[in-house]
Amino acid sequence: MIAASARNVVMEFEGGGGRTRVLHGASIEVPAGGLTLLVGPSGCGKTTLLSVLSGTLAATSGEVEVMGERLSDLDDAARVRLRRRRIGFIFQQYNLLPSLTVAENAAIPLVTAGMKLSEASRRAQPVLERLGMAAHLDKLPRQLSGGQQQRVAIARALVNEPALILADEPTGALDSETSAEVMQLLDALNRQGITVILVTHEADMAAWARRSLLFKDGRLVADENNRKNRDLTPITRGSA
Numbered sequence: 001m002i003a004a005s006a007r008n009v010v011m012e013f014e015g016g017g018g019r020t021r022v023l024h025g026a027s028i029e030v031p032a033g034g035l036t037l038l039v040g041p042s043g044c045g046k047t048t049l050l051s052v053l054s055g056t057l058a059a060t061s062g063e064v065e066v067m068g069e070r071l072s073d074l075d076d077a078a079r080v081r082l083r084r085r086r087i088g089f090i091f092q093q094y095n096l097l098p099s100l101t102v103a104e105n106a107a108i109p110l111v112t113a114g115m116k117l118s119e120a121s122r123r124a125q126p127v128l129e130r131l132g133m134a135a136h137l138d139k140l141p142r143q144l145s146g147g148q149q150q151r152v153a154i155a156r157a158l159v160n161e162p163a164l165i166l167a168d169e170p171t172g173a174l175d176s177e178t179s180a181e182v183m184q185l186l187d188a189l190n191r192q193g194i195t196v197i198l199v200t201h202e203a204d205m206a207a208w209a210r211r212s213l214l215f216k217d218g219r220l221v222a223d224e225n226n227r228k229n230r231d232l233t234p235i236t237r238g239s240a
C-alpha cells in the first residue's frame with residue numbers, strides 16, 4: 001500500500017515580478033509503514049514538497065495522493081479533514097504556544113477538531129506520559145529543554161492518532177544526543193505502524209531510515225534503500 005505519492009509535481013511561486021519554479025516535476029512514492037528520509041540541500045524544495053503532500057499548498061500541476069485520496073478530488077474542507085484526522089506534523093522550531101501548558105499544547109489538534117480544551121488536555125496526557133513527559137504536564141514551554149519541547153511537539157503530532165507523520169527537520173535545533181533520542185522515538189512510532197516522512201539535511205540521519213530519497217533542485221535524484229544499515233525487511237518501490 002502507498003501512504004503518499006507525488007507524480008510530476010510542479011510548484012511555482014508568484015512574486016518579486018515573476019514566477020519561481022521550486023518543484024520541477026517531483027515524483028515520489030512512500031510505502032505505508034515505512035520511515036522515509038527526504039534529504040537535500042537548503043532551498044531545494046523539501047519543505048515545499050511536504051506542504052504539497054499535506055495539502056497545505058496546492059501544487060501548480062501534477063498529482064498528489066495521500067492515503068488513497070487524490071488531493072485534487074477533494075474540496076478544501078475535505079482536505080482539512082484528511083490533514084486533521086490522518087496526518088501529524090513535527091517542525092524544527094516546535095511551534096509551541098508559549099502561554100499554554102505542555103498538556104494544552106499537545107491537545108491543540110483535538111481542540112481544532114472541536115473538543116473542549118480541558119477534555120482535550122486530559123486525552124493528551126497518556127500520550128505525553130508515553131513520551132516520558134509525565135512530570136512536566138503543567139509546565140510552560142519556556143520551562144523545558146529543547147528536547148522536551150520537541151517531545152511535546154511529537155505528542156501534539158500523535159494526539160489524533162495519525163497514520164502518517166510529516167517531520168520537517170525535527171532534530172535541526174537539537175544537540176546530537178537529544179537528536180538521537182528524538183530519532184529513537186520516531187523509529188519506535190514507525191515500528192508501531194505509523195508511516196513517517198522525515199526531512200533532514202543531516203546525512204547521518206540516514207542510518208535511521210528504511211529508505212532515503214535524495215532530493216535536489218526540486219527533483220528526486222537518488223533513491224537509496226538503506227536496509228544494509230539495519231536488520232530490516234527490504235522495501236521495494238511500489239510495495240508495502
Ligand SMILES: Nc1ncnc2c1ncn2[C@@H]1O[C@H](COP(=O)(O)OP(=O)(O)OP(=O)(O)O)[C@@H](O)[C@H]1O
Nearest residue numbers: 013015020022041042043044045046047048049201
Ligand atoms: N511561499 C513562498 N513564496 C516564494 N518562494 C518560496 C515560498 N516558499 C518557499 N519558497 C522558495 O522555494 C525554495 C525552496 O524552499 P523550501 O523551503 O521548500 O526549501 P527546503 O529544501 O525546505 O530548504 P531548508 O533545508 O533550508 O529548509 C526556496 O528558494 C524558497 O525561497
Ligand SMILES: [Mg+2]
Nearest residue numbers: 046047048168
Ligand atoms: Mg525546509
